[in-house]
Amino acid sequence: MTDNGRLSIIFLLNLALYFIAGELNVFASNWAIHFHIDALLVIFFGIYLNRSSSVILVALMGLLADSVHPAPMGTYFAGYLFLWLFFVWFQRRLQRHNQSHIRSAAAAGQALYIICLSVLLSKGQFTHLLYWNRVLTDLLLSTLLVFLLSWPWCQFLKRMLHTLGWNIEAQMSPR
């Protein structure tokens, strides 16, 4: 299998995760909760894959998310690219085989992303306590979920690539 084929499979798995998250939010809405897992969708591209291929896939994920959210056009596209950049920047400090580093980077990225969206999309609610109450609940729950899932998710994708004949751990980090 070619590298493009392997990357397409990784992209499709991320796409599946994106739909599962949507389904999870249908259930979570019964309790007025929303899980944001944007960092999970971007972390593998930002930390393990090379720049040229991963940036295109992240931009595609951003366009997908943009089309279904009623945010101003391009919010998720730009947001996912900056989130990817955040993980690329993190490569200077973290060790890819250390699960605490991966989990912390994912949780920090997710929390930062929600805070940025909360400030950008507040529109007159900035001073309302209830607004920040809601944002804080979503932030804590989403960050916790991302913290718990980021390492198993990256491990799963690495193993998948390994099965497809690409040992990503043997490659040097591009940092």
Added chain:
Amino acid sequence: MPRNLSYQAKSLLLVLLLLLAWWFTPVLFKRWTSVAFQEFQAPTWTALSYLRDLRSYWSTRSHSKSDLIEAGVDMARLNAAYALRNQQSDHLETEIRRLEDFFNMPSYTEHRYEVARVIRRDLTAWWQSLVIRKGMNYGIAPGQAVVFSGGIVGRVTSVGAYTATVELISSPKFRSAAHFEGDNRPVEFRGGNNPSLKAASGFVATVPADIKVELKAPKRLTSSRLGGTFPDGLTLGWVYHMDASPDGLFQSGKVMLDPRLKSVREVAVLVPLESRDEEDLQ
């Protein structure tokens, strides 16, 4: 690109380049991309909702026969009550037509109910929306009202080929004209900030000072046809308390919305029918 740039700096330049390209892309192309990506996802969301229905079907099948018989008896009673109400409704309809002809009045806009399943719910701090399993293929258009057994759900904001997005009345961006039950003076309703783990709420403003509400005697806030979207008299929510404005002319307060709003599974879109005058002309 200079060779001495680090991997991270090159990545930053790449992102800036992509954002610049996005910035200069014509809006028409961006809009087309958005629609294309939305339509690309729609079949998957629809398939997932069918899977949910299937799971619900199998869980319902596990009910015992006595449960089903009991439910059947309840349904028969409800059917009888609705049949009686239909007769009254027909009679009132005839009376309205007679009065309209008599006074030469324009008729109200009539609607047909397009029932649709909910396939996605996005209830965040920034927006509260639903995606339903019917779109242009059923004549649904942006701006149409969406209702359920508890009253108003919201209004259609965008329509795809087979799906439509509905902005809920609990969404912070939602605005509508309303009035209290038994009082025709218009008031302003808007969606509120909705904390987690609690029922949704809204906000009512410009309420005349003589309208009194108490905790023990709350007032029902209903939709108004003034906005042109909703028919009169459908429930928006209940108001338990209001505060007077500093000048004492108006009041404002919190509107408690139906708690089923955040778990609604099926809604009806009010698709306007051609008015009777137009029908007569044809």
